[in-house]
Amino acid sequence: MTSAQIEIQLIACIVAIACAIPGAFLVLRKMAMISDAISHSILPGIVIGFFLTEDLNSPWLILLAALSGIITVVMVEYIQKTGLVKEDTAIGLVFPALFSIGVILIAKNAGDVHLDVDAVLLGELAFAPFDRLLIGGTDVGPKSLWVIGTILLITLGLLISFFKELKISTFDKQLAATLGFSPVLMHYGLMSIASVTTVGAFDAVGAILVVALMIAPPAMAYLLIKDLKKMLVLACIFGVIAALAGYWMAHWLDASIAGSITTVLGMLFLIIYLFAPNSGLISVLHRQKRQKIEVHLLTFLLHLQNHQEKSERHINHLNEHINWHKVRATSVVDLALKNNMITIDDHIISLTEKGRIFTTEAINYIITNKSAAIEDMKERFFLFRG
Amino acid sequence: MKEKIAIKVDDLTVAYNFKPVLWDIDLSVPEGVLMAIVGPNGAGKSTLIKAMLDIIKPIAGSVEIFGKPYKKQYKEVAYVPQKGSVDWDFPTTALDVVMMGTYGSLGWIKRPGRKQKKEALEALEKVGMLEFRSRQISQLSGGQQQRIFLARALVQQASIYIMDEPFQGVDATTEKAIINILKELRKEGKTVVVVHHDLQTVPEYFDWVTFLNVKKIATGSVKDIFNDDNLTKTYGINYKVSVLQ
């Protein structure tokens, strides 16, 4: 690997981590859309900042552009508060307006600005190593590495200091308020970090990849893990995996790095969305199927409990008596047998003691909704889980 | 009437989008009572307690907690919000949610430690949820979630407990467990304010009651004012409470 290749991968990984941290809180606050809005509406801030500083990596430009991110959030909330439109509509109204102001500013001053809309949206990671930071004539590395590295350090510092405040204001805004932690302050703090990160990262990776890196890795981690700290770590790991895999995919396909990273993120998300152990699509469908069988199991056991006469308990009569298709009847009988709830003696089905107790308790649960009694059944049966 | 006033609401008017939902409320909650706030849906019960807790800013009037504004007294007050007001899919455990109750006394930046964990475990034990401490909160039943919320309020070790419909969607055992804890709190001299829906149980559970429907209809001891007249005024239909002792 050349040193440029290493630098590109390093920048991509740091951007991924810097995005995943605020992104995780945006996902938990169900505010993923706002990152999309911020990523577009920082454009006028970037253009105006560029007129003033002539340097895409100037801290002033970053702050100015981040300010237009905050203005977006304020405007969205203001429009929403009028109660005339919903939040998504408000977002849809605000960011195209700000973005188009940016586009017009660029078009009007095309001569003076070597800044184009494509570069803002897509970025060009491959060029990042060419813009060096010189301190007293010494080359200390690519500028964007320093910019995003600084932003990551600030983000990490704030995350560690204010972890409990962020957690409580995300989980329960009202409790946070009554305990003296201003949720408004936390909200704007988070929005500021998201804006600064977006601005700091767009030059290297483009606005679209910033959004993808903020939302996809935390969303994947959320599907897999139910612990906030672990979710944050896992989101960072997913971001880094996508950054590295995307880089090498681009290398082999000779394609855009940002595009490849986004593609990898998309594929990773699809895999996890389908196969996540508890919340993945396949597992959810499987659980629904089991629940259906279990409801039938209960109906079946109840039928046995209510009927002593042999004709009602003959295995071949299940179809007629409870109106089942063969397949379902078989899986229900199998499930009952497997759990020692019934015995079959010469085609006649009888409830075992265990089956009797289970039926009584289950019915009791359904009627009274009393949960303590069936805690241990919950482990074995889907029926009683949420 | 008892001597000390725990919560004093003065000429309180609250509006959403300039539409008042609480008109000119005057209300004094004496220290040491177990008070129900009753009224129909949309009467402004939740809004009233949110205004007491300084979560919503009124357009007129004021609230005092033991004679001072809420901001100075927030450590004296514990709030149990409506269960539906949070996302139970949030990645955290029962113990962690209860620990959040200690954040107020910790203040900014400082992190909870062993002492806070011990307090949280004790509170979990009190509400009978100790064995569920490591469970992810989405895996708890409605009644268990409500107990977790109560435990979180208990660790705040406040003087005033304010709860929004703690009995909504909970099983009978949990309801009994919660009311027993509330009665215990009153015995310790704490003040408890509960938004309550089930009129049948008011005389059994509470000793103080406030009728609310946009305006305050009446407030006082259950013995004196929990009658058909006030119920009719509050709910607008002819009410007969056969349960009165």
Ligand SMILES: Nc1ncnc2c1ncn2[C@@H]1O[C@H](COP(=O)(O)OP(=O)(O)O)[C@@H](O)[C@H]1O
């Ligand atoms: N955030 C809000 N924005 C606008 N209107 C609200 C809001 N919250 C409550 N309301 C309205 O205020 C009134 C009182 O609500 P609430 O205090 O929740 O009543 P209760 O708890 O007694 O059912 C209702 O008409 C409700 O629609």
Ligand SMILES: [Mg+2]
């Ligand atoms: Mg309410």
